[in-house]
Amino acid sequence: MGLTRQLKKKGDLLAILAFVILTAIIFRNYFFKGQVPFPANLLVSFYSPWRHYQWEGYPNGPATKPIGFDNLRSFFPYRKFTLDQLKLGQWPLWNPYNFSGNIHLATYQAAVFYPLNLLYFVLPLIDAWSWLVILQPILAGFFMFLFLRKINLSSRAAFFGALTLAFSGWMLAWSEESLVIEHTALWLPLILYALEKLMAKVSPGRVALLVGATVAMILAGFLQLTIYVLLTVFAWIIFRVRQGKLNDLKSKLALGLSFLVSLLITSAHLWPAIEAYFNSSRRLVDVKFLFDQYLMPPWHLITFLAPDFWGNPGVFNYFQGGFYHEKVIYLGIPALLLALFALLSKRRSQELNFLKWFSLITLALGFVPLGWLLYFSHLPLVSTMMPARIFFLATFGFCALAAFGWDFYSQQNFAEQRWKSLFFASGSIFLLLWLFVFYHKFFLVPDSFATVSLRNLVLPTGFFISTASVIWLFRRQKSFAFLALTALAVLSSIYFANKFLYFSERRFIFPEVAVLTKLKAMAGVNRVWGYAGGCLERNLNAYYGLYSPDGYEALFPQRYGELLHVQETKGQLTGQPSRSDAAIKQAVEADGVLDSWYRQRLLSLLGVKYLAEAKFGEGKNEATEAERFPQEFFQLVWQDEKFRIWEYQQALPRAFLVDEYLVETQKQKIIDHLFDQEFSLAKKIILEEEPGLKIEPQATKKTVEITKYLPNQVELQTESLQPALLFLTDNDYPGWQAQIDGQRAAILRADFTFRAVAVPAGKHQIVFSYRPKAFFWGLRVSFLSLILFIGWLIFVKIKRP
Template sequence: MMSRIRMSALPALILALLPILLLWRVVFLGEAFVPADLQRDIAPWRQAADTHLLPWNPLMWDGVAEFYPWRLFLSRSVHAGYLPLWNPHQFCGTPFVGNSQSAIFYPFNCLFVILPVTAAFGASVLLHLFLTGMFLYAFLRSSAFRLSRSAALAGAVVWQLCTWQVSWLALPTFLCVSTWLPAALLLTQRFADRPTRARAALLGACLGLMLLAGHLQICLYCYLMIGGYALSIALPSARGRSRIALIAGAALAVGVMVLIGAAQLLPSVELSRMSHRAGGAPTWTGYQGYISLAVPAYHLVSIFAPDFFGNPTVGSYWGYTNYAENAAYVGVPALLLALVGVIAGWRPSKPVRFFAVSAVVAMLVATGTPIDTILFFGIPGFAQTGSPGRILVLWSFCAAILAAYGAQGILSQLREAKPAALIGRASGALLALLAVTMGYTLWWINKNAPSGALSTIFATEGDLWRLPVGLLFLTAILLYQYQTGKLTPRIAGGGLIAVLALDLLVSGMGYNRSTLATNVYPTTPLIAFLQQHAGTDRIMPVNTSWSIDPAHPPRAILPPNAAMVYGLYDTQGYDSLFPGQYMAFAAALNGDGKPPAPQENGNMVFTRGVGSELARMASARYLVSREPLPDNDATISQVYGGDDGYVYEDKSAAPRASVSDGPNRLNLTLDNTATQNIVVNDQWFPGWTARFNGSAAAITHGPQVFRTITGAQQNAGATAHLEMRYAPASVQVGLYGLCLACAILAFMLTPSRDRRF
């Protein structure tokens, strides 16, 4: 009995150990899983004026520039007794809940409240990697596949450590969504096996968690796979009353999903309609821009060698767009197993056929084939998503499932009469695929890349292939020893899992960055000066450009969202969703005829209109610059100068006489207020209400992007009080839906409800 228990617990132990090995610096050295070392090349944290310290990775920068400030803001607000719906620190104020990646309702983000934020990032990654591995292991052991422990664990390891997962770990919402994909498929299978109310409700809860997790694009991809799988296994075999039961259960699951996700989904939809990404119907021009970000065909060689085009962490990446956008490596041994799985299970297994077809479709979408046209123009909101390459999450997931089925086929058939045919056909298919992709890639490089690129590749070709070839050779020895009876099935399965894990650990262990917790947003003398003097007035860092070139970090100072960390208020901002009106306002504020968003990143807004009337209206009292500003305005004077930058005070800036009572409230005490309208120089957005001396007052839009309080009746010489609250109806309705969903779940999960429809 004890031996059986130990064997049952072994997969969980392995799936817990592998993420620890991947993040060993975080676990054993106490480092923060935040790429904060990238700050060392940007002012005011830059340590040396002319020394380039680290390879620049603009995508990984989002981990320290967006997610760290957002999670820290959430933690501080909750500790102060507030759930942050509004962010007063960026864009002259902007909705916080409407940005889906703030994920303030995602239950597992309580880690950022319970633990120090620097520690919570690593804890969240470790937890979610463990959960997603266990979920896939359970799915592969379920009635859908009925795989052995070794084969199921092999698939779980491939999914847990594949390059797609590892490449996006710095942006936690990607993993938080993909974690629940195998769980949702498992619950879908269980409901199809026995359609009860409880199982339908649990499936809906899992789908709702994916909405709350924060990345709507990845969530949409996962929903497409879950829906396709449900249709492939349920409806074809259902008849009459059974089909009605399945439809009723699906309706219950979707209802619970919508009610749970409404708290996040409704504010996000409201903001997206008014955001900088909003627009009319999808256009052909927009589609061409979307397709331009697809994975090029010559990049598919990275399926066999993930670093064929270099690695951004060491500064050698020269491929198209970003490394993570093209991440498709699941391991060469895993790819061989996946081909074995397709060959062995194509005819007898309906799930194998589904996931094999899904893998091909996902790869076709990622590479920008005409299938994208259907998605882009046929699914509402799809045109506002990111690059097509992110659907490689489904490719990686399908490859992991097929690899597990292949491992099962090899371990169960290798000792039969003709096992060589199975492995031989898979090896031939693998070699053919390698020859085609490698040949095309080398042809493209020779034709399009700079001179010398091809010779450089040939010079490093041995390094690129040493690991996968060595692991394939090791796999061959392992299988030969098993075939001849020198290894037991248990040892052979364990060796196969070790090969898969070693391959992916070696390729992924050096990609992500971590740093000492004390080095995440350190306070420099310039920042200390601003914290001491700025108060509630706004700062305006004067930034003009950004960079996606790994050899040249941005020449910027105090980049967007840093103000959130230091408790400052900023006119600039960086967010995947923010009010589109602010983009137009920033363009007018700058007054230089150039877009306020840098060409390299359309989600950033820079405000650089030094001394402009709109900057003063926005209370931009303190101007921050890398270099000295021209002395051409008598009202602007330098108040700080040091190695980390310069600060100027604009004494003509309008005071931001607002006292915050939490992120969602403003309380103002006004003296000598005559009967007139009151302008509050914080951004207008639906959902704000006002009370003037205890009576309701109207809020109108303007001037510019700001708010005007009308109906403020007050005699001159008296003291008045203005209170403003942000409580949008979309959040209130969503929270009612969330409470209703919890009630439905509590009712449906009682034992009396666990019966068939």
């Protein structure tokens, strides 16, 4: 027994070592060239204002790949904001830099409590980020290895299945596209492993493992994958119950309490996100357009064999449409053939049968027509999410099947007829693909199929011939066959990674440029915006502490999204605002900034005081400077050789006092008033209830000073001879509280989505504080649950001899 344990431990260590070595090869640029797995090159080559400046050694900008947009726009700025706030001793609850103020922790994707984020406290920001990227395949591979060994697969089979998952097309493509997605997904095999351990024997350590893995998965920060993982886990539990492996009350209680404790411990993460979901437009927006684009047609199955048949964005020749990483199902030819071999196997194995059905169903749900069931089910959350992301579950299932396939290949008599059928079917598909691309090359006007697809068939065909040859020729030399198939799998993964993954020079990580430096110095708490070619991409401003009316995020205030969306609908509320974006509508260089009345009103209402304009760009000669920035509205306040900064003189202050208001509860009528040319945004605001204080128009002087502006707290000093309304152009949201001279005051929603407070005459201090009940009650529950759980573990440990 001791020897068996030692061998297993040695096998585990060798598996980890193999994953570490292969990961080091794939991410060698980080270790040996000092480059980072972050799209910084993309930032300075593609986005304004950086792309307008020259970079030493790169007159046309550094080489880049159009990959990693969400990491650049969302997750890296999120990490910086989170870290900055925590280091100041503040909870990162509210982000004032995007969307005219938005939730942060409650976005779920901020992943504030994710345990592995502790790396940010011991390493520089970019190195902690890099290690979180690098750890993904190592953790995913090792966790998968443990699970496959636990369901009685051989060490070789478990290693092969784990290897193909860790370095599958899905894992590699998502590893640098969205940090939180893969960190959520990689915990699935560990949760299943913990389940298997717990069902075999209930013990505190096994309960702790299950709770720890589940908590980490939830806190990793991607809700869709959290749902998919939990559904998979519950399906596995039902499968085991039907097998009779979970019949005793002790096991059932341990299992149920483990998941309950996991949910309680993550309350501080989950409860604010639930509140945020119901205050966002996510639950309202029709996502049929996503299903139209990302439910795959049957011919997409070709990419199982040739992942880049429609090109690859990593080399700028992708022509299928949509995002490449959303559609990846590639496992590698060796894994695919072994998985298909297991699918065709008639061997009686309940685990195998579960994985067969699981893999086929989850794969089919990413394709038409079965995938439309998700949309038409109208299930909360599931029916409103990107459908192709279910391919993670299919990838997981097929990699597990590949492990079964290896054991069947190595342990049974060689199934000659079955292999012949597989080789014939796969070879026929390759032959048809070659005929297809040759037809396009020689009989039609040459197109992408005749060039890109033709080139991208060569290596997959070579991998197929090599894999088939190894399986057939070395069927009696299984050790050599294992090494050869593993080598082929590794080579295909390295090739895929080299083609797709990006690395950047450290100097391009959000570098300072003159226009940003000047905006930071001038703007203060005023909002900024980029015009046409000088457009500041949503969220990037937050890294520099610049306030913007624009934003990009899954969860943001529904009211704010509706307000900005009326630019697209000529003032009409449709109930279908943008799903992930809210922004002042962009202009082209030939447009005047104020050509759109809706843009003009929003620039004023949202307090956008400074606009950045690139001096050079396509279409600049189609309008004069005076036409773009009329002198009666704009004043040039700064310029260099690349940019101008204009001050918009009709921008409202971030906070001011008014003594005129009207009460209106119908949303459309509020919008009508706000965009009515006769309605003065500077003199009157629209409330949805009476202020509770008699306020009358007056001609007396009124002053407001913002004395402190922090993410979770805003302090102001006001002075007026008569009662007035203090208007702050920050989004109103559940959890914001107001005090006047230390006494609670009601916050009134004003001008559709902002905050106002009725202020008595005289001098007063007004404090807005963000204290969301969902978070603070959730935090209490999380803390108490964690303490009780740890206390129980210690008590049981001490009590046992």
